[in-house]
Amino acid sequence: MKTGRPTWTKTLVGGLIWGGGAVFVSLVGMVEAFSARQIILGVISLGHLLLLLIGVGSGFQAARRGSEGTRAALGRGLLAGAAAGAVPAAFIVLGIAVNLRGMFVSASPVLFDFLSFGRGSGGVPIVIATSAAAGLAGAAATLLPPGVRAPLVNGVAMTLVVGLFQELLQILLQQGTVQTAMREFIFTPDGLPPRGAAIVFLLTAGVTALWRARRAAVGGWVLRRSAPQQRLLRLMALALALGAVLLLPVVGGLFISQVLVLVGLYALMGLGLNLEVGFAGLLDLGFVAFFAIGAYTVGLLTSTGEHGLVHWSFWAAVPVALVVSLISGVLFGLPILRIRGDYLAIATLGFGEIIRLLALSDALRPWFGGSQGVLFIPKPTIGSFEFSGPMQIYYLTLISGALIAFVAARLRDSRLGRAWMALREDEDVAEAMGINLVNVKLLAYGIGGAFAGMGGAIFAVLLGSIFPHSFNLLISINVLALIIVGGMGSLPGVVVGSLFLIGLPELLREFSDFRFLLYGAALIIMMQLRPEGLWPSAAVRRELRKEEAPAAITAEPVAAERGAEA
Amino acid sequence: MQRGPLRRLSFVDLYLWGVRISVLAVVLWGSFGTFQADCPSALTLCDFKSKYAADVWLDFIVFGLSQGSVYALIALGYTMVYGILRMINFAHGEIFMSGAYTAYYVAAALGRSGFLNRNPLVSLAVVLVVGMAISTAIALILERVAYRPLRRAPRLVPLISAIGASFFLQYTFRGFFGSGFQAYPEWQIFKGEWAIGGVGILRTQAVVITASVLLMMALYIFVMRTKTGTAMRAVSEDLEVAALMGINVDRVIVVTFGIGAAAAGAAGVLYALVFKQVHFFMGFNPGIKAFTAAVLGGIGNIPGAMVGGLFLGLFESVGPILFLEGLRVPGIYPTGIPAPYQLKDVIAFTMLVMVLIFRPSGILGERLATKKA
Numbered sequence: 001m002k003t004g005r006p007t008w009t010k011t012l013v014g015g016l017i018w019g020g021g022a023v024f025v026s027l028v029g030m031v032e033a034f035s036a037r038q039i040i041l042g043v044i045s046l047g048h049l050l051l052l053l054i055g056v057g058s059g060f061q062a063a064r065r066g067s068e069g070t071r072a073a074l075g076r077g078l079l080a081g082a083a084a085g086a087v088p089a090a091f092i093v094l095g096i097a098v099n100l101r102g103m104f105v106s107a108s109p110v111l112f113d114f115l116s117f118g119r120g121s122g123g124v125p126i127v128i129a130t131s132a133a134a135g136l137a138g139a140a141a142t143l144l145p146p147g148v149r150a151p152l153v154n155g156v157a158m159t160l161v162v163g164l165f166q167e168l169l170q171i172l173l174q175q176g177t178v179q180t181a182m183r184e185f186i187f188t189p190d191g192l193p194p195r196g197a198a199i200v201f202l203l204t205a206g207v208t209a210l211w212r213a214r215r216a217a218v219g220g221w222v223l224r225r226s227a228p229q230q231r232l233l234r235l236m237a238l239a240l241a242l243g244a245v246l247l248l249p250v251v252g253g254l255f256i257s258q259v260l261v262l263v264g265l266y267a268l269m270g271l272g273l274n275l276e277v278g279f280a281g282l283l284d285l286g287f288v289a290f291f292a293i294g295a296y297t298v299g300l301l302t303s304t305g306e307h308g309l310v311h312w313s314f315w316a317a318v319p320v321a322l323v324v325s326l327i328s329g330v331l332f333g334l335p336i337l338r339i340r341g342d343y344l345a346i347a348t349l350g351f352g353e354i355i356r357l358l359a360l361s362d363a364l365r366p367w368f369g370g371s372q373g374v375l376f377i378p379k380p381t382i383g384s385f386e387f388s389g390p391m392q393i394y395y396l397t398l399i400s401g402a403l404i405a406f407v408a409a410r411l412r413d414s415r416l417g418r419a420w421m422a423l424r425e426d427e428d429v430a431e432a433m434g435i436n437l438v439n440v441k442l443l444a445y446g447i448g449g450a451f452a453g454m455g456g457a458i459f460a461v462l463l464g465s466i467f468p469h470s471f472n473l474l475i476s477i478n479v480l481a482l483i484i485v486g487g488m489g490s491l492p493g494v495v496v497g498s499l500f501l502i503g504l505p506e507l508l509r510e511f512s513d514f515r516f517l518l519y520g521a522a523l524i525i526m527m528q529l530r531p532e533g534l535w536p537s538a539a540v541r542r543e544l545r546k547e548e549a550p551a552a553i554t555a556e557p558v559a560a561e562r563g564a565e566a
Numbered sequence: 567m568q569r570g571p572l573r574r575l576s577f578v579d580l581y582l583w584g585v586r587i588s589v590l591a592v593v594l595w596g597s598f599g600t601f602q603a604d605c606p607s608a609l610t611l612c613d614f615k616s617k618y619a620a621d622v623w624l625d626f627i628v629f630g631l632s633q634g635s636v637y638a639l640i641a642l643g644y645t646m647v648y649g650i651l652r653m654i655n656f657a658h659g660e661i662f663m664s665g666a667y668t669a670y671y672v673a674a675a676l677g678r679s680g681f682l683n684r685n686p687l688v689s690l691a692v693v694l695v696v697g698m699a700i701s702t703a704i705a706l707i708l709e710r711v712a713y714r715p716l717r718r719a720p721r722l723v724p725l726i727s728a729i730g731a732s733f734f735l736q737y738t739f740r741g742f743f744g745s746g747f748q749a750y751p752e753w754q755i756f757k758g759e760w761a762i763g764g765v766g767i768l769r770t771q772a773v774v775i776t777a778s779v780l781l782m783m784a785l786y787i788f789v790m791r792t793k794t795g796t797a798m799r800a801v802s803e804d805l806e807v808a809a810l811m812g813i814n815v816d817r818v819i820v821v822t823f824g825i826g827a828a829a830a831g832a833a834g835v836l837y838a839l840v841f842k843q844v845h846f847f848m849g850f851n852p853g854i855k856a857f858t859a860a861v862l863g864g865i866g867n868i869p870g871a872m873v874g875g876l877f878l879g880l881f882e883s884v885g886p887i888l889f890l891e892g893l894r895v896p897g898i899y900p901t902g903i904p905a906p907y908q909l910k911d912v913i914a915f916t917m918l919v920m921v922l923i924f925r926p927s928g929i930l931g932e933r934l935a936t937k938k939a
Binding site for chain 2 (some may be wrong): 024027028029030102103104105106110224277281283285334335336337338339341342343345346348350351352353354357358360361362363438473477480481484515516517520521522523527528531
């Protein structure tokens, strides 16, 4: 968009903005919370890494914008990095001189100690110098040829990931002699030591370099196989992936299974909402209502407590829960058939809140238990096998997830699916093409609701009790965020989004405090940089990328406004 | 769409009529029951007598009006931004919260130094101005960062960005100031009641109503009488033609966001005067309700937002007592709904959904439902 080189003042301002970001993450409490997690033992913690990455980012951006000679690019990186360091440096001086803690809860002496490397105001030059060096490194990264940059970046990234998830990896490598040997080779019981980090870095960089050199050869080898052989290869890869997925809870243990079940439940809801938002373009902010309806149906039908109605088994209750949430989806969809766009979002938000408030109210307490919820929901059993904990329920989630994903995929490619997409693109045109808007919309709400109801049913038996507080708006936002991050309308995107947005914060407890802060930021950034999501569906990608091309033609009013500004 | 009055009556229409009639029935039956306080059973007719005395009803009404005037102030921001950009600023509730929350620190400092009660009006003005300034600043940053780059994107895109901004702001404030409630300092002179026309009215509520009416008048005059206000109206009428007429559309949009946010910031401080505490999540409910108010009055319509806000506040305050407390259902609720005040938000949300379904153009709005919404 912008041609011509930015002035050095702009580079400076850009650096200062990055520095403002550093102060922001400090004030919001992230730096301090992250400082406890060592990425490389004794070398760097996640808190410092975050600040360092801000420096690198400022330099990278400054050098990228410049697109000029090596020396100028490095100079820009240095300037931007120094500017990015100057802001937190000023913040340190201010924080030590004035007590900010009366207002900002995170502005504690511990924070300033951490920011200034334990040197107080004397740490200011070090902060600026470190940040400038990081900026320089960021600028240098833009200048490297891709053959060097890719192994380097991959190596660093892999080291950081291994350091970040060292606890998880160590758990995974607990059993077996080979695994134990590997674990002891790389890790110490406390984390990733510098030696292990070096090994991981060299290994990843080497593999990347090798892969870059041999990629064409491997691809050619696969292409030269005959068709049945290729199919066999694909099947083998698939079987391998399936085996890994099946073995995960056995290898990972209770905690991992718990996280995976949560990921699965959100993926179930995501598949449902994806059908409404991604396929049919009906933005639904009250989606949690269906989840609640599914959970309450199973709870009320199976509970052995005071609110239990009939004490059915889980297997008998699930079809009822599916039907009830399907019908409630239709009933919920009926009145809002004629509402469009933004209004629809708000109306559905209202619906979701109404359901939650009703479940919470004393007026309906005799039936739904009010704020006490429904207790004593038995676990499902087959014969003498009981789905007693997350490790067993994982398989339940996996099977229902696979079934629902299959249904969703078939629906997408069906006549109904095409009708939904037409509806998403343009309601009036779709109607003119002979699509029955009423049926199509109601089916979207109903089926989407049933998917979420399935998730709710599993949720009820997972916890063994349900409370209205579990069904607040934040769940809807979670689900919305995950399908947007994954890619609207894309089925693998739902899984990817769920892994990223639900799995990551559960695995990294430090993050879970900042979960919604990061989601919010992710939604804003995604909408600008990658509105199609991480794993977009083909249609959405085509549409969104196409819109960028004619932007140059329709940009006249923008240009006029720009002119008026200047 | 040409439709005969009865010939094309679909089941959707029937369903919608069913919804209308049942809500109306609940309202009528509930209000009727409320005025039958002494009755032994729901199905006998007794003397017309309410459970509450007239001054209790008046208290509810005044409370509703003060609440409603706060909603009206917030609703102005929604309505003006929607009028110009056809976009729901989902983060407007958080703009409201940010002003109130930041101004709390000023109010608390004034309270500690004793200035607050020595010069109550000056300090109220200071706190209001701080709240307005912070809200405006945040709204302008938000517009620049989250909305402006998306002005030409498909419709869902800015809305999702706004939802993201809303949560980002909430959790930013949670990170900055902690997750607890903070108690707003109390103004000594606003304690107790004033007798106005022989009726006792809580002073805080009188202050809130007066301040918001003054602010709304100022805003109305600004929009109707100044050059910038005229430009705003022109842009909301037709953005492209206004640009051709030499209006700097970007500037007008920024001014609109700023003014709406200033009103929301002031509303936040007034809200905190009534409820005496602030919290990072406090913006959500008033935000949604103010949006309801804006739709109720006809979105894009400034007097409409004011009327809608007052109406909604009144409804929400009187509603639980009037409709629900006396709602006797033989066999289930022989003496009316228990704890009806828990359901006050249900009333507000039901109103929101009903307005969106049945009259998306609002009370005062023109028919723009399908074209612009």
